[in-house]
Amino acid sequence: MEFYTLNNTIQLPCVGLGTWQITDRDRMAVLIRRAYEEGYRLIDTAAAYSNEIAIAKAIAAAGIGRKELLLSDKVWNTSRGYEAVQEACRKSLKKLKTDYLDIYLMHWPASKKLHPDWARINAETWRGMEKLCKDGYVRAIGVCNFKVHHLEELEKSAEIMPCINQFELHPGFHQDDLVLYCQEKGILVEASSPLGNGQILKHEGICGIAGRHDKSAAQICLRWSLQKGAAVIPKTADPDRLAQNIDVFDFSLSSEEMKELDDIPYCGGVGIDSDEVTEFG
Numbered sequence: 372m373e374f375y376t377l378n379n380t381i382q383l384p385c386v387g388l389g390t391w392q393i394t395d396r397d398r399m400a401v402l403i404r405r406a407y408e409e410g411y412r413l414i415d416t417a418a419a420y421s422n423e424i425a426i427a428k429a430i431a432a433a434g435i436g437r438k439e440l441l442l443s444d445k446v447w448n449t450s451r452g453y454e455a456v457q458e459a460c461r462k463s464l465k466k467l468k469t470d471y472l473d474i475y476l477m478h479w480p481a482s483k484k485l486h487p488d489w490a491r492i493n494a495e496t497w498r499g500m501e502k503l504c505k506d507g508y509v510r511a512i513g514v515c516n517f518k519v520h521h522l523e524e525l526e527k528s529a530e531i532m533p534c535i536n537q538f539e540l541h542p543g544f545h546q547d548d549l550v551l552y553c554q555e556k557g558i559l560v561e562a563s564s565p566l567g568n569g570q571i572l573k574h575e576g577i578c579g580i581a582g583r584h585d586k587s588a589a590q591i592c593l594r595w596s597l598q599k600g601a602a603v604i605p606k607t608a609d610p611d612r613l614a615q616n617i618d619v620f621d622f623s624l625s626s627e628e629m630k631e632l633d634d635i636p637y638c639g640g641v642g643i644d645s646d647e648v649t650e651f652g
């Protein structure tokens with residue numbers, strides 16, 4: 372496994388396991404055990420995924436020591452603000468049966484559509500996350516789905532810069548301006564839905580490049596994000612796909628292939644606009 376170094380020196384695996392929409396406890400137990408055997412050391416979850424307890428049980432059943440894995444969790448939109456985010460984190464820690472998180476992310480910025488004072492709300496939530504960091508409940512804090520204007524506003528009052536911005540990134544949705552902005556600020560880009568939520572894997576252009584490299588379409592998408600300097604957290608509920616999704620370090624895409632993938636029009640993904648997101652997602 373290769374690693375990125377976050378702005379607070381934590382080593383983040385380039386590939387982690389996404390767990391959105393996996394709630395079945397037996398399935399989670401099989402997945403986490405196999406993921407660990409295959410070399411995964413980063414698990415991405417969120418309070419909103421309703422699977423923190425399943426993850427804790429799976430880790431315990433597999434006998435994996437707490438320090439062997441990085442746990443990345445997210446505060447949901449209904450727990451915004453200085454006190455509420457700290458309370459939400461304590462609940463998540465209890466469910467995950469741990470006394471610290473490696474990474475804690477704000478799941479969505481307060482949206483402009485719902486909150487005229489979105490910048491103040493984000494700043495207050497962030498202040499609560501900084502307190503969690505200072506108190507030792509979390510090792511690193513970051514954001515998800517922040518656009519440039521959200522980051523610019525946050526920076527005005529932040530004492531700690533976000534270590535990560537996790538947002539939708541895949542062929543067909545390159546978000547180059549945001550990637551560049553984050554990289555200039557030392558914020559690691561983490562690609563959510565790196566396979567376009569599974570909807571882009573039959574795209575002719577992606578499949579063509581996959582054929583030339585004797586790789587799968589999923590591996591091409593993951594490699595594309597890695598070559599842009601992003602970490603990836605592909606989700607699979609199929610244990611047999613885990614090995615494939617981590618086997619992305621023995622080939623590279625040419626600049627022509629990267630350009631071809633950049634130029635694909637949007638053809639699938641989650642597609643939620645963070646300036647319009649509701650408190651329910």
Ligand SMILES: NC(=O)c1ccc[n+]([C@@H]2O[C@H](COP(=O)([O-])OP(=O)(O)OC[C@H]3O[C@@H](n4cnc5c(N)ncnc54)[C@H](OP(=O)(O)O)[C@@H]3O)[C@@H](O)[C@H]2O)c1
Pocket residue numbers: 388389390391392415416478515516537538562563564565566567568569570572587589590604605606607608609612615616641
């Ligand atoms: N911060 C945010 O707002 C946010 C938003 C979205 C996602 N995320 C995070 O990012 C993670 C990944 O995003 P995602 O869940 O939207 O989807 P994704 O990882 O882009 O794609 C998952 C889909 O691809 C399929 N798949 C996985 N590996 C495959 C392979 N090797 N070959 C063929 N199909 C494959 C999966 O099916 P099977 O399960 O059947 O294998 C599933 O349908 C999430 O789980 C979550 O942790 C965060």
